[in-house]
Amino acid sequence: MHSNLLAVLFALASALTIAWGTVVRHRIAEEAPADGSLRSSPFLNAISRPLWWAGTGTALLGYGLQVVALGFGTLLVVQPVLVLSLMFTLPLSARYDGRRISTSEMFWAGLLTAAVAVLVLLGRPLPGDPQPPLERWLPALIVGGVVLVSLERFAQRQIRREKALLLGIVTGALFGYVAVLSKAFVDIFIHGGVWAIFTNWETYGLILGATLGTIVQQYSFNAGALKNSLPAMTISEPIVAFSLSYLVLGEKFQVSTISGWAFMGLALLAMIISTVVLSRKGVG
Template sequence: MTNREIATIGCALLAALLFAVSSVAQHQAAAAVPPGSGLARTLVRNPRWWAAIVGDAGGYGMQVLALAFGAVLVVQPILVCSLVFALPLAARLNRQRIRGQAVLAALALVVALVLFLVIGDPTAGADTAPLREWLVPLTVLLGVVVVATLTGTLVRDKAVRALSLGLAGGALFGLAAALTDRVVTLFGEGPGSVLTGWQTWALVAAGLVGFALQQRAYQAGPLAASLPAAAVAEPLAAAYLGLTALDERLRTGDTGLLVLAVCVVVMCVATVVLSRAQAPSDAATTTS
């Protein structure tokens, strides 16, 4: 493993840790806001929420560094580890024991991530592509976001609302991650390139809307429903855009692709198991 690869993985793991701490703190702040109250107005008065925002900013900074060293297909799956970090933190804050089922699910998730990185061996791809190359992938992704947002808005079940809004927010964060490399490059080309590049404004829009949906998801229901959905949706959305728009490639054969597909399934199943194992403690937090 090269120094560049080590730096990529190290920065991504640190980003995952910061995102985990921030997610737990933001959920506790948003869950305390009664439905129908002004969510944004209440949150900006909460010092804990602001501390979480600082953690989010630090996590994003580490994510940008990781993307500067390595491919989207390497960085984004590692960020799923934020769920593994958040599990013991949430359990400690809620004075709950971590169940054996949750530990096994977390281990399965980590193993699936390692296999994905080692077997897939993804290439770096390009940091940009013509807008026409983005149109179809973006249409598909934004369609998923719209459906998930409508579901999270219209249904009454708290867990389904939190899961749907978390999925929508996570997908938009995946879009932002896929655009980050190009926006960083635009900064090197001067202020004019930054202001005129469509990627800059798409990144800002995806980040702001994704953040708003994330806060709504935290308010809507338990962290165990929203965080796993967001943690899986973000890397899958970024990987999808990396493969379809940025010409990233997985350097593996047919057998390797089958193993990678199994890894993705394991990641999704482990996420669901983690959410169920964590649900009792989250429910207590939400109702307290």
Template sequence: MSIGVWFGVVLGVLSCACYTAAAVAQRRLAVAVPGPLTGRRPLAALLGHPLWWGSAVLNGGRAAFQVGALAFAPLTVVQPLGVLVLVFGLPWSARLAGRRVAPREWRGALLTVLALAVLLAVAVTDGRSRPMGPGVSAAVAGGTAALLAALAWAAGRVPSAAWRSHLLAAAAGIAFGVSSATAKTAIAAAGTDGAAALFHPAAAGTALVAAAGLLLAQAAYQGAELGAPLGVTTLANPLAASVVGVAFMGETYSGGLPGAGVAVLCGLLAAYGIALLATPFRPGRTRTYHPTPPLSGARGR
């Protein structure tokens, strides 16, 4: 590989590190503000906590490194690096929680990483793309916002805490994937239109969808361990970006019919891995961890 590609790989690994740190910060925040984010008081407590703003900065760094990585290395090299967040995140989160990673979680992480790596290898596009026009960008952002709202509505009505976390994590992954596509369009618009690109629908759409993704990811960690929601988000993110690339940016799916069959099998294997990662959260598991006491907005619930 050329020096430029290796530089892209380094930026991709840094993006994964930022993403992992952001996820761990959001998981710790879920312990400090444990209630569901469905009312003003818990939401105000969330937005007033330093960990929230720290995770927002880290997610911004993740996005910046990801864009830089794609500028130097092809999608086929950068996208598979996303599976590293599971490898980084599980031991990091467990260490902060004062426990060891369970063998079941390691097995789930290994299966999910292998499935995602193969899935991305067969499902990537050819790398050629064009930016979306203003009308298409607005439609993609608006349609994504509607889909995220529908998933959040469904998540609030399922009786299972695990499925609620999965739905919210899937919505967060979709938001991150689509925002990557709209960000790529906004950057292309900036290269041709300069400061006028700030008024391009892709710029506003990126901000809207990315902010929704942060809130959805945070809600997915409420009452769940790190592994399962992080695995679902890691799966949904590149798939959503690929769908937008193929449908609206002129990219071509390179897997063909055999690749589609492999993708289905990998999806099933990843789902089983995520099921192994779905260790129910029990407060007693974190007794050696001493988070910031619940804020006033999180009391009395």
């Protein structure tokens, strides 16, 4: 059943749970030892903490809600709403830090909400082909693989701030691929059942992408302050997902006028700017 309203509601629930998991895992990364021992590895240190598993479990629940949202609506509806996870991250992080959210943060949060509303309500996205042939996927997989591996290798040679930023971009891009593969996964399950899940490559691509994304995300958290990595991963995910949904899945916005596209462009720009500002102001 196609319902953008249900897609938005489940996407909002997903954004809330993802936000809590993000704050918890970053707190653990900040407390990781840096003594050069084996336990100083960001990922090994994180998985040894019960709280990390709680945060990861919450993030997985958020992902499950995202999958349900994708079952009701298009990727072009769900992805903008997921950006609102930042709005939930701000108060949660402020509570952990024992501080109040400023008036400026409230303004940018309002602008972010308005931008997402414009993209969803004005765009009125149309569904495409959630399970396109592999030939349509190959260029995106090859180009994306080369770019992301090169970016990750380059990031490892940078200092903490730049490293966190670059790894944040890689993390967001990986989850952008995961989002599109999730849409395919949902369609496969709905039309083919459980057996079809195990006989289609999208399932294994989804597992690989989610695993790599989780690992790189933990390293990006450990590389520096959350304000350096969170804006990059929060913005790169919908940009990559938007691009793939257009180029691979064939989803489209129902906008045909110049003024309509101008409003869409302004909304996208407002979403990017407000996300960056909120991330840097609200999370340390």
